[in-house]
Amino acid sequence: MHINSLKHITKHALIENIPDPPEFYLPLYGYKGVLKTVVETGQYVKKYELVAQAEDLFSTAMHAPASGIMEGVEIIEGKPHLKLVNDFKEAAIDLSLQQSEHLKPLEILQILKQYGIEGSGGARFPTHLKYSLGHQNVDIFIINGAECEPYLTADYALMQNKTEALFKSIISIQKIIKAKKVVFGIEKQNKELATILKSYYSLCDFPVEVKLLPNTYPQGGELQLIKSITKKELPKGSRPLEHGIVLSNIGTLWAIYNALFQNKPYIERVITLSGEKAIKKGNFYVKIGTPVSHLFDLSAADTQKHQIVLGGPMMGKAITDYKSPVTKGTGGVLILPEIQNEKYNCIECGYCANACPQRLMPMEFARYAKTDNKEQLLSHRLTDCIECGACAYICPSDVPLMRSIYHGKEILQNTIAL
Amino acid sequence: MNLNPYIKAKKNSVSAIMFDVIIALMPLVLAAYAAFGFKAIWLITTAVITCLITDFLFNALYAKKYNSFLDGSAMITALLLSFTVSPLTPWYVLAFGSFCAIVFGKLLWGGLGKNRFNPALVGREFMTAFFPLMSTAAIWSTNSIRNTKDFHLFANDSLLGMYSNDLVFKTTGALGEYSMLFIVLGGLYLIIRKRISWHIPFAILTVFLCGTWLSSACGLELKYSIAGMILGSIFMATDMPSSPNGYPGMLYYGGMIGLVSIFFILGNVRFEYLSYAILLLNGFTPFINQIFRPRAWGEKVDYAIKTEKIFFLTLAIIAAAMAILTLHYYGFIKYLIYIYIVYITFKFNFSFIKNIHNPI
Numbered sequence: 001m002h003i004n005s006l007k008h009i010t011k012h013a014l015i016e017n018i019p020d021p022p023e024f025y026l027p028l029y030g031y032k033g034v035l036k037t038v039v040e041t042g043q044y045v046k047k048y049e050l051v052a053q054a055e056d057l058f059s060t061a062m063h064a065p066a067s068g069i070m071e072g073v074e075i076i077e078g079k080p081h082l083k084l085v086n087d088f089k090e091a092a093i094d095l096s097l098q099q100s101e102h103l104k105p106l107e108i109l110q111i112l113k114q115y116g117i118e119g120s121g122g123a124r125f126p127t128h129l130k131y132s133l134g135h136q137n138v139d140i141f142i143i144n145g146a147e148c149e150p151y152l153t154a155d156y157a158l159m160q161n162k163t164e165a166l167f168k169s170i171i172s173i174q175k176i177i178k179a180k181k182v183v184f185g186i187e188k189q190n191k192e193l194a195t196i197l198k199s200y201y202s203l204c205d206f207p208v209e210v211k212l213l214p215n216t217y218p219q220g221g222e223l224q225l226i227k228s229i230t231k232k233e234l235p236k237g238s239r240p241l242e243h244g245i246v247l248s249n250i251g252t253l254w255a256i257y258n259a260l261f262q263n264k265p266y267i268e269r270v271i272t273l274s275g276e277k278a279i280k281k282g283n284f285y286v287k288i289g290t291p292v293s294h295l296f297d298l299s300a301a302d303t304q305k306h307q308i309v310l311g312g313p314m315m316g317k318a319i320t321d322y323k324s325p326v327t328k329g330t331g332g333v334l335i336l337p338e339i340q341n342e343k344y345n346c347i348e349c350g351y352c353a354n355a356c357p358q359r360l361m362p363m364e365f366a367r368y369a370k371t372d373n374k375e376q377l378l379s380h381r382l383t384d385c386i387e388c389g390a391c392a393y394i395c396p397s398d399v400p401l402m403r404s405i406y407h408g409k410e411i412l413q414n415t416i417a418l
Numbered sequence: 419m420n421l422n423p424y425i426k427a428k429k430n431s432v433s434a435i436m437f438d439v440i441i442a443l444m445p446l447v448l449a450a451y452a453a454f455g456f457k458a459i460w461l462i463t464t465a466v467i468t469c470l471i472t473d474f475l476f477n478a479l480y481a482k483k484y485n486s487f488l489d490g491s492a493m494i495t496a497l498l499l500s501f502t503v504s505p506l507t508p509w510y511v512l513a514f515g516s517f518c519a520i521v522f523g524k525l526l527w528g529g530l531g532k533n534r535f536n537p538a539l540v541g542r543e544f545m546t547a548f549f550p551l552m553s554t555a556a557i558w559s560t561n562s563i564r565n566t567k568d569f570h571l572f573a574n575d576s577l578l579g580m581y582s583n584d585l586v587f588k589t590t591g592a593l594g595e596y597s598m599l600f601i602v603l604g605g606l607y608l609i610i611r612k613r614i615s616w617h618i619p620f621a622i623l624t625v626f627l628c629g630t631w632l633s634s635a636c637g638l639e640l641k642y643s644i645a646g647m648i649l650g651s652i653f654m655a656t657d658m659p660s661s662p663n664g665y666p667g668m669l670y671y672g673g674m675i676g677l678v679s680i681f682f683i684l685g686n687v688r689f690e691y692l693s694y695a696i697l698l699l700n701g702f703t704p705f706i707n708q709i710f711r712p713r714a715w716g717e718k719v720d721y722a723i724k725t726e727k728i729f730f731l732t733l734a735i736i737a738a739a740m741a742i743l744t745l746h747y748y749g750f751i752k753y754l755i756y757i758y759i760v761y762i763t764f765k766f767n768f769s770f771i772k773n774i775h776n777p778i
Contacts, residue, residue, distance in 0.1 A: 003425075150425065223715060235716025307420060314423040336424050344432040344489060346778040347531035350663025351430075358715040361663075361707075366778045381714045389423035396432045397531070399777045402421045 001355040001390050003217045003314070005189060006150045010274050013282035015157050018298055020066055020088070024289035025074065025081035025325040028052055030060045031124045037082055041072040045084070047092040048265055052082060053116075060126045061116035063265035065287035067091040076323050084289065100261045105176040108260065115265040116328075120251030121220070122311065124329040127252055130241075131176050139244035141179035142229055143170070143253065145186040145193070146213055146220035149312025152332045154270040155250035157283040159186070159193050162254060167200045169257040174206055177246055181207040185225050189215045217314065217357075218388040222247060224357050236358065236384045251331065266328055273299050275334035277306040286326050292333060293322035301335040309334040314389040344397035352391035352401060358384050362391035362401045369404035374415055377408045385409070432530070435658075436490025438613045442604035443497045443653070449597035453589040454505040454560075461593065462500045464509045468516035469496035476525045481774045483529075491530050495519050498538035498653055501594020502646075502693070503545070504557045511549050518544035526762045528770040531778075535700045536657045539693045546690065547752035553689060560589070588645070595645035605652035614656040617665050621672025622651035622679075629680035640683050642691065650692040651675070660700040667710030674732070675699050678739045685743040690751075694742055702735055 028035045035052040039045055045064045053061040064084060071083040098111070112128040119125045121144060143166075147155040158166065170182060182204070186193050194210045201208050213219050213228045226245055227233050234240065240247060251269055258264045267288055274281045278299040286295070292308055309316040310330050326333065352362040360381055368376040385405055392401040450458035473487035499519050503512060519541025527533040546552045586599045594601070608614045626647060630640050655661060655675055662671050675695045682691035699706075709727045713719050745751050 003427075233716050238716070307424065309422075309424050313425045316422055316424065318420045318422075318424060334424070338420075339424065339426055341426060342431045342433065343777065345529055345531040345776075347432055347435075348659045348661075348663055349435065350658070353663055353712065359712040360714055361711065363778060370776060370778070380711075381717070384714050384716075387422075392421075393423045393425065394427050394430065396427075396430050396435055397777060398426075398431075400421075402423075406421070 001217050001394060002215060003150055003393065005215065006274075007153050007156065007189070009151065010153045010272050010281050010283055011156055013153070013157065015161055015270055015283045015285060018284050018286060018295075020086055020287060021290050021294035022086050023291065024065055024068075024084040024086065024287065025076060025291055025323055026051060026062050026065075026084060026289040027325055027327045028062070028073065028080040028082055030054060030118060030328075031058045031126060033058060034080060035060065035062055037070075037073065039070050041070055043070050044068070045070055047090060048095060048267065049093050050265075051084070058126050058129065059113065060118055060124075061114060061265070062288075063116060063267050065267040065289055074323075076325075077319065077321050081289075081323075081325060095263050098260070098263060100172075100263075103172070103175075103260065108172055108176055111259055112256065115259040117252065117255050117259055117266050118328045119249060120255060120269060120328060120331070121249035122315065122329045122331070124327070127248070127256065130246065130248070131173060133177060133241065136241055137244060138177045138179040138241070138246050139181075140230060140246075141170075141174070141177060141182045142225060142245060142247045143182065143184045144220055144222075144225055144247055144249045145184055145190075146225055147250070147331070148187065148216075148218050148220035149314055149316075149331065150217075151274045151334055152272045152312050153274075154272045154283055154331050156190055156193070157272075158250050158254050158270055159190075160196060162257075163196055163200055164203075165257040165261070166250065166253045167203050168261060169253040170208075171204060172260050173248070173253075173256065174204075179206070179246060181209065183229055184208070184210045185213050185219075185229055186210060187215050187219060188212045217390055217393075218386070221357060221386055221388060223386070236386065255328075269326070269328065269330070271326060271330060272332035273334075274332065275301075275309075275336045277302045277337055278335040288328055289325045291323045291325050292319060295326075295333050296322060296335065299335060305338050306335050307338050309336055314393065315387065341398040346397050346399045349396060351394045351396065355390040355394045357388060357390060358386060360385060362405070363399065365408050366399050366401055366404040369408040369411075372411055374412060377412060382408045382412065432491075433489050435613055436494060438608060438611050439494050439653075440490060440497070442607045442613075443494070443501075443594075445600035445604060446501060446594045446597065446649075447497070449587065449600050450501075450505075450593045452587065453596045454593075458505055458593055461503070461505065461507065461509060461512055462497065465496040465500040465512050465516045466493060468513045469493065469499075469520050472517050472520040473525070476521060477529070480525075480771065481529060486530065489530060491524070492520060495524065495537045495541070498594075499541045501649060501653075502538065502542050502592050503552075505560055505593055506557050507545075507552070511545055511552065514548065515541040515545035517541075522759065522762060526766040526770065528766075528774055528776075531659045532770070532773075533659050534703070535697050536654055536660045538657075539654060539697050539700075542693055543690075543697070543751070543755060547755040558591075591643045591646055594649050595643060598645045598648060601645065601649050601652060605648075608652070608656075614652070615665065615668065617668035618656045618661060618672040618675075619648075619651040621669045622655060622676040623647065625673045625676025626651075626679060629676065633680065633684065638684065640680075641688070642679075642683055647679075647692060650696060654692075655696050655699075657700075660703055662703050662706045662710065664707070664710050664712050666712075667706045670710060670728070671699055671703065671706050674702075674735055678735065681736075681739055682743060682746075685747070687743070687746055690746070694746070695739075698735070698738055698742060701738070702731070705731055 035054045037052045047067045049064045066086045068085045068087040109128045117127040280299045364380045469492040473492040477483045519537045523537025523540035524533045679691045679695035
């Protein structure tokens with residue numbers, strides 16, 4: 001399905017710095033589970049200092065994006081956040097500088113783990129785990145530059161302006177995974193990037209190529225991207241690594257570059273600020289934990305009838321509490337007009353089924369989620385849904401498809417838990 | 419709390435879809451006017467007004483929805499229903515048909531989108547069942563009241579010229595069948611706007627034309643209206659709620675409609691062959707949707723089982739077609755309609771009314 005990409009708004013904006021907020025709300029949740037704080041309430045922390053970590057299976061870490069005083073855990077929209085009051089002194093802890101060019105694979109993995117590097121596309125899977133291969137050989141290392149969500153151009157801006165950094169990052173990762181080739185996947189509408197990327201091929205001693213992908217939504221979905229590049233159709237739930245595939249997002253490469261070459265933990269990422277109701281728009285370096293209210297003031301947005309979305313307009317999440325922060329998986333903050341839809345009965349037009357990238361029948365989810373019919377939900381393969389929102393976008397009747405999908409998955413989850 | 423996505427496809431609501439269909443049907447109103455003047459317009463208006471009023475009253479009474487009659491679907495039902503009747507049809511018969519189309523074809527199922535059968539064709543069958551006049555040859559002898567002489571776009575002296583003129587404008591048959599050109603243009607418009615896909619009309623017409631060709635090769639002369647076939651396959655068989663929604667299912671459904679209508683014509687069904695065929699396949703649509711469910715991403719499908727299911731479905735459709743033909747032969751179709759009335763009224767009272775506010 002084609003969606004108007006709306007990327008032209010911020011596509012050619014350079015990446016700018018913004019002033020730090022007076023308060024940070026550091027998210028204490030990651031791919032799975034909750035991070036434990038390692039600092040006391042009232043304690044003074046320096047910039048880059050470790051403030052929270054998870055030492056479980058999906059271990060990850062959170063570092064202070066600025067110096068200041070810790071003010072304990074606060075629940076925002078049902079999730080725990082660690083409040084940090086910025087003292088604007090920028091007192092940083094001294095991190096011993098590494099010999100970044102000569103790091104050994106295991107040392108790199110250790111740094112990725114210590115510095116809290118996570119997948120930046122949204123799912124936030126810990127990166128050091130992704131690159132821990134075991135005995136698996138990797139045929140192809142796919143760089144996900146598809147960024148199929150409308151409005152978002154953070155990855156585009158990085159590919160355009162920080163190309164060398166991304167390549168340095170890839171070369172370091174290649175020391176660990178030793179993929180036979182590296183492929184950039186970018187959408188056709190961004191084909192001007194191909195020329196820029198190609199001029200850096202000479203840095204690499206392994207084959208690199210750029211693959212132009214169709215401008216369809218959701219091209220950046222992991223399974224869809226793998227199909228477009230390798231022609232392999234992996235069922236949902238299978239690990240790409242088992243098929244010799246490793247994928248990383250552009251934002252993740254940038255975080256890895258900062259960790260290995262700038263010696264900075266993951267405290268900052270690039271996001272797009274855009275949307276019809278935002279006045280200042282563009283791509284910005286934003287510290288993790290920056291509350292939306294800070295960006296809202298920065299964008300000087302229209303305060304009438306707007307909604308703020310963390311992430312893209314298709315898969316992002318509207319927030320009601322303006323303290324909600326930018327996380328390591330947030331690619332953008334959008335200030336959009338509220339949509340008013342005309343609601344009708346489902347007319348069985350089949351648009352949702354045609355739009356579904358997983359080739360499911362979303363209208364059946366709406367039918368059976370209403371009556372909590374688990375057997376039918378399973379036999380229509382609700383568990384294969386990737387929640388991309390394409391069905392709800394195209395539905396002419398505005399049937400509550402996403403609500404049904406989330407509700408259906410919840411009741412299936414509860415059944416399995418029992 | 420609003421859920422994702424936070425943007426919507428523009429100009430894509432149900433009323434936009436209905437509006438497109440109405441646009442596609444408008445040229446046919448024009449052709450009907452050219453052929454039978456205000457007589458045609460009067461009939462069409464009667465149908466439209468009856469449908470709108472019925473839709474409004476019923477929705478206001480049972481669903482407490484006061485503006486849903488403006489969504490355009492009642493208007494389309496009215497237009498399509500009036501396109502299937504002769505210009506000699508008495509206005510009260512058409513008004514009765516329109517009322518039944520909306521009530522028994524759509525609203526008793528629970529409203530817009532929930533109908534199993536095409537409402538316009540349901541209305542048509544009600545007219546035939548309650549007014550025997552509708553299935554006599556007399557009602558089709560329209561030459562006496564025709565408004566204009568045949569309109570000739572091309573010189574009428576060559577065979578090709580005559581043939582081309584017939585495609586543009588030919589005043590025989592029902593109100594919607596006078597201009598094959600306009601029907602096809604309307605269909606193309608809907609395909610371009612993605613309101614219908616080409617699969618259903620293509621499958622119906624391909625199978626149907628192959629069938630007629632085979633029959634004539636066997637020495638059987640078939641009586642049918644090609645304009646009526648095209649009108650039905652583009653505008654009636656593609657009705658969204660009552661037709662399958664995946665492409666393979668659509669091809670199967672269309673193919674079966676083509677086959678079954680040939681079968682009915684061979685069985686001496688004079689006027690109702692296509693409406694029977696479409697209504698019959700409408701009934702099988704949920705099964706077609708189930709069997710032709712698209713292969714999910716990465717799913718492995720057992721094609722042997724699928725083929726077997728398709729085979730038995732086809733057998734069931736043919737058996738049902740035989741049953742309909744038998745009923746038709748003995749003039750029992752009207753009893754089928756009576757049974758339908760009782761069934762759908764009970765079903766509405768005890769089941770569908772509870773879901774009247776559900777969107778699906």
